[in-house]
Amino acid sequence: MKEFISEDEIEKAINYLSSSAKDYAKWKSRMKFLENHRKSVRAAEVLRATGKTMAENKERGEASTAYKNVLIEYNEAVYEFTLIEAYRNAAESKIEAWRTISSSNKRGHV
Secondary structure (H helix, E strand, O other), rough: OOOOOHHHHHHHHHHHHHHHHHHHHHHHHHHHHHHHHHHHHHHHHHHHHOEEEEEEEHHHHHHHHHHHHHHHHHHHHHHHHHHHHHHHHHHHHHHHHHHHHHHHHOOOOH
């Protein structure tokens, strides 16, 4: 019977999961940090604004360079985390499919 997924592919998937763990953790923690940090930057910028109303100060704060910069950083962190998470999910799915196929082969179902 022809193997759908080779052992070489599984080895690569396992190696990828192992080698990407540090980047996965780095981008996930960066994303979580920036979720909170952007709120702090926004609050500081709103307090620094000199509008006549709170609504105007909020708009000015959200339009500030500091707030825009933290949003750009947050966007990058979310992108990098999502990308590495997708690759890791694909590797995990490949390993799980291989397990299922291997198990079925042992039982003579495939």
